[in-house]
Every structure is written in C-alpha cells, then in structure tokens.
Amino acid sequence: MLEFVDAYASTITFMALTGVFAYSFYAVLVAGQLSLAQAGIASAAAFTSSLAVPAEPLFGVVPRLVVGIAVGMSVGAFLAFLLGLPVMRLRGVFLAIATLAFGEVVRILLINQSWTGGAQGLSFPKLVGIPQAWLALAAVAYWFWRLGGSRLGRAFAAIREDELAARAMGIDVSRHRMTAFVTSGAVAGLYGVMLAYFVRFAEPNAFGFSAAVDGLVTAVVGGTTLFIGPLLGSTFLTWLPELQRAIGVEAGWIRPFVSGLLLLLVILFLPGGLAALIPHRRRGTMTHPDAPPDLPPLPAPGTPIASLRAIRKDYGGVHAVRDVDLDIAAGEIVGLIGPNGAGKTTLVNIVSGLVPPSGGEGTVVGIALGSGVPAHSIALAGVSRTFQQIKLFNRLSALDNVLVGAHRVSRPTLLRRLVLLPSARRDEKRALGQAFAQLTRVGLADRARLPAGDLSYGDQRRLEIARALAAHPTLLILDEPAAGMNHVEAQRLSVLIRALAEDGVTVLLIEHNVRMVLETCTRVVVLDFGEVIAAGDPATIARDPRVVEAYLGAEDDQEETA
C-alpha cells in the first residue's frame, strides 16, 4: 500500500486537484449554467497568491499555504462576481462563449505582465502534497454534499430545470445564479493555488481553452446531478492513462485515442455520467405528513387581495389587455373566462408579475405592479400559480417539485447543514411535512418518488397545483388546470378548489370548461378582446346575453370541445 502511494504520489495528488477543478464546474452546472472561465480564474488566483504568500508563516502561526488559499479563493470569487455582473443575462451557449472569452482575456493579460513571468512562467515553493490536496478535495466535496439536500440546492436544481417556474415559486433567479457563479470562482481559485504550489510552477498558457475543456469534461463525465460526480470523473480520467501505461499501451497516439473512445462511450451510454451508476435512494415515504403548525394565517375573508385599475398590455400594435379593472378579495374563487386570445393568460401573467403592464395601476398582495418588480418578489409576497403549458421540474421527483414550492415558507439550511446543526434537520423535516401534506391534498402521496416527467398528464396538472400550494399562498392562480382532464377528473378538481377556498386560499381560475367554472366559482369575470365584458355571480353570467354571444356563440355545447 505504502509502496503504491510512493510510486503514484503525483497521480494521487493530481486526482484530488482534478477533482477540485471539476467541482468548480459542478458548482455552476447544478444550477444549469455552463461557464468556461474557471481556468482563467484559477490562473489569476494562483499568480495573485504568489504576491501575497509570505516567506514565513504569517504571525508565526498561519501556514503559508493557508494564506495562499485565502487569497486565491477571494480573488476567484471576486473575479467570478465581476464577470457575473455583465454576463448574468446570457444563457446557454452564449454564456459559455462569453465566459470562455473572459478566460482567454485573463490569460493574455497575465502573459503580458512582468510580475507573472509572462510566457516563461513563475516558480512557486512546494507547499502541497497528498494530504493538503485531499483535504482540499474533501472540504469541497463536503460542501457540495451538504448543498444537495438544502433549500439552496433545491433552488439550484429548480433553476436548472425551468427558470421561469423557479421564479414563479419565489426563487430569486439572478441572485441564485450569481451565488453559483461566485462559488465556482472560489473553488477555481482554490484549484489554481493548490496546483501552482504542487507543481511548483505556473504559466498563464497552461490555463487556456484546453484546460477549461478538460475541467468541463471531468465534471460531465462524472455526472452533474450527484455531488460525488466530479470525484468519479477525476478518478476515471486520472487513472485511465496510468492504467494504459501499466498494461503497456504506450504508443503516442493510442492513449489519446482510447481516452477519447472511452469518453465517447461514457457520454453516449451513461446519461447522467458515471454517477448514474450509483444507485440512489429517493426520499418518498413519510409517516406523519403534517403541514407545519406555525404557518402564518391567511387573510380574513373580504380582505382586498388584488386590485387592478385600467390595466393595459400592448404587444406592438396588439392590445392584449385593455383597461381592465379587477378586484379580488380573500376567500373568493374568481373565474376568468373568455374565448381564445381574449387576454386571460396575459392578465394573470400581469397579476403574477411575470409581465409588466404597459399602463394602468395595480396592487397585488400589497405590492404595486410595474416594470421594476421582479416576479419572485410577488411570489414571495404570496401569489402562487400553475401554468397553461405545464412547467414542472421534470427530472426531479414529485416530492422535490413540491419541496421547491415550499421555498417561500422554509428557511435556508445550507450553513446549518454544514455544521450539522440539528435545527437544520428539523427545518428540512418541516418542509417535507408541508410538501407531503400538499401531495396528500391533491391525491398524489403514493407517487411522491416518481420523476415528475414520468407522471400522467392529469397527475402533472395536479402536481403543479400541489407545488403552488406548498408556498402557502394567499392567492392561487390556476391557468387552465382542467385542460386535458376528463369529466370525472374535472369534477374532482372542482371539489378540491372549493375545499381550498374553505381553508382560506383565494383562487383565480382560468378555464375553458365553462360548466366547471360556473359550478366552482363564487364570481366570474368574462374577457373578450382584452376587455371585461361582464362580471358577476355564476348564475347572472350564465344568463348574460353578451357572454352567450361572445363566448358561447350560437352553440350551447362549447364547453365540451374546449
């Protein structure tokens, strides 16, 4: 064993360092971001630390490497933050290329500085060996392990799966993406410093495009949905060349060929990377699915929840919503009906803050509508919604979907999880209780473990409702929840909605199934061509000639075909 460690000391150290680097990619990939700036950030961190690391331990006690790491991680986090400010608006490939360009610019800037030694590079003292490298890897892996089950970890997963739905659940997407970015920068900085003080040398050119690609490959091969992924990736890619050498496959070209081939096989046949080979346990049962007892009370019936005055929305020359007045009071079930293109979805997008109005004034759960109001703040204030086109987090389990919904009523747990405080566990249990209670409410408790994407259409609609309910909303907006449901299912949904209202939830229901709306709602608003053409109790609406003409047309069986 010891002989093995001696013989492969450098490989064993590299394995840990490669793992740390891969975690810097994992840090952004878990939140669905692809950044390639890490190599540049790592090199900037390494060179900066060379300026700060003293010749002797600081104050005689702080080891030199610790100073280097502190400086490197701060520089990394700071650079990532600087980069994040402008590029946070970009997505997907654009983000990848912008970050790549940033990394290249950093590289070229460093080459043209004299204090970095330019293209000749710089010597570093040897401060890192196997213990230091593995300690760093363990610390980083521990962080991401504890991140996994925390509220922050779930928010990242939600952003990765569907940004818009995450926003509608009260998650501040920009801030979370920036958090992922800065974390990634700090880990990249750690890598840069560790690497330089291990190989005792650094040159800017070693941190170019290929280095960034290698890091990405390590992270993706290992898998980006489980914290152990980067570790598996680095094990695989570090030992592969050693293994080939050991069995005598040495000819210059065979090694890269076999590496490429294996990489290709892993990526083609193991979706989810090597981590997919690890059987993972999904939480899915709970003995006492109790909603937490300490949720704040919902407003008393009759309290104004939303009030819109002359709200307008124009798209170019199209007036999607014109001068709509709408008041919603606590305890009501307001139905919103109208023909296709009447502006119903635009109106609820305005109410839920996803779309700013072009004119008019409105207040929803105490927040004035306007272009400066982010959607997540309205969600946090108590507006929860479902979508006409189902927007679930498909790869997450049904339970995890609902747990994301509980974002608003749960507390951040990551920091407490890191130090294993029991209160974090209590909070997680509390969130689980809330989630299970909602799954039970909509009748999906037995399907909690299944990935949301595998559920039937009707179940997906109900899961969206459970997710929205988990936020303990004051106002629940349902955008065509019965679409695609048969008569019996729609009936059951109607019963559920009325039960919710009895529990104090205010409901705004958009639906084409007119019979269901008339049966369920306490008040109905009819839109046509963006204008309110009638409003009143269901019985009045059903008799209103304008409504019959505009919406039902000449036929009386319109609701069957809707």
Place this chain on the structure above:
Amino acid sequence: MQQLLNGIFLGSIYALFAIGFTLVFGVLDRLNLAHSAVFSTSAFVGIELVTRAGLSIWVTLPIIFVFGGVLGLVIERVAFRPLKGRHDAHFAGLISSIALGAMFLALLQAGFGPDTRRFPPDAFPQQRIEFAGSTVSLLQLVIVAVAFALMVGLTLMVSRSRLGRGMRAVAENPHAARVLGIDVDRITALTFALSSALGGVAGVLFALNVNSAQISMGTSIELKGLAVIIVGGLGSLPGAMLGGLIVGLAEVFAVTYVGSSWRDVIAFGLLFSILLLRPQGIFGARKVREI
C-alpha cells in the same frame, strides 16, 4: 493597404471555418466541437495528397471537400445522432464531439507522427501581383476567391434549393418539419457533411497560407471561430462571413498598431462586447421565449 488585404485573406479563412460552425448551430442548435479536428485532419490529408500522390492542388481541393463531408457524416452519426431526444443533449453533444475530435487527432498522429508538415514548395505557383501599391500573392487571391465562391454558393443553396428549404424548416421546428414529411435525419446528416466539407477546405487553405500544419492547429482557430460566429450572429451565414472579415481585420491591425502579444485580446474583447451589447450578433435574430 497591405494590412487591409492581409486582414481580408485571414478573415476569409476564418469565415470559411466559422460558416461550418454556424451552419450546424443554426440548423440544430448544437455546437460541434469536432469541427477543429476536421480542419486539422483535412490539412494533413491535403498535404499528403499533394506530396505523396503528386496531385495538383486543384484536384486536391475537391477531394478534400468530399473527404471533409465524409468526416461530417461520421461526426453526426457517432457523436450527435445517438443523443437525439436526450434532455442533456446540449452538454452531452459538446462532450461527445470533443471526444470524437480527440480520436481523429489521435489517428492523425498515428498516421503522420507529431511533426509539423508542409506543402512542397512547388505546390502552388509563387506568383506575386502588384496591386495598388501592395503585393499580393496569387495564392492569397485564390484563397479569397475559393472562400467567397463557397460562401456564395452555400448561401444560394440555403435560400433556393430544396435541401436549403429543408434545413430552414428543421431549424425553425424539427417536429413540424417531420410532420410535413421532411426527412429530418437526412437533412441533419447533410448539414453536418456540408459544414465539415467547408471546414476541411478551410484547413487546406489555411495550411497553404501559412505553409505549415500541426496537429494542434485547430485549437486556436476554434476559438476564433467561436468569436466569429458570435460577432456575426449565431446561425447566420452572412453574419459568419462579415464576422470572419471583422475578426481577421481587427487582428491584423492589432498586430500593427498594438503589438502581436495583444492580438487575441482584440478578438475576444470584440466578442465580449458584442455579447453584452447585442447578444444576437450583427445579423442574428433574437428568439423569443414562450411563457
């Protein structure tokens, strides 16, 4: 003036390379990172054809066009088609094309060794032409002519031909295209073939221009290619041409006025500012997300 011309020569090679890149992205929304391996491989094979088989460069170029096309078919079949319908196809496609590209380069090393290779001195007439006070080699003129002929031909094809219509339909909406009876797999494969054929020709022209070819020659042009397609607008053919010229000219002028060590900062600085000011590029259209 001389700088202007040099910038145009360099830029037209960048453009040719970037067009292949952007063609695949425009139609399939995927970045094919094996494109640079096609570039290097074709350059080596081109040199081999001229040196060993004694073919003239005029015969070699069409052969390389076909050879690149075949590589493109292989890339599509091996690295992209198996990923179809997978939710992580975006990341996975990046990685699988990197892997396949690395395999191409390994094979290249197996066949030709790690050394730099060159065209024989008489591969191309060494004629030079005086033009408005500057010297231009016949070779450079031919590079520009070939690059532009291919670009114009491609643009015409995409806008006029049946295949081009198919490509645009697939780019717009693959599902709808399939419903309309378009053979999406065939269009996809042909797009890759065409893209790699252009990448291959770009490789040979580049090797002629600098008169050397290394296995790693693709890496730096890959970065330039990314800069070019962002500057011009992802998926836009005229954008890639203009972007190529802009990046080529910017580099040449940067070397003259700022110094060669800062050359690449210009390309990436340009790329970065375009991304921030106009993420859709000069010619790109912004796609609106549905709610």
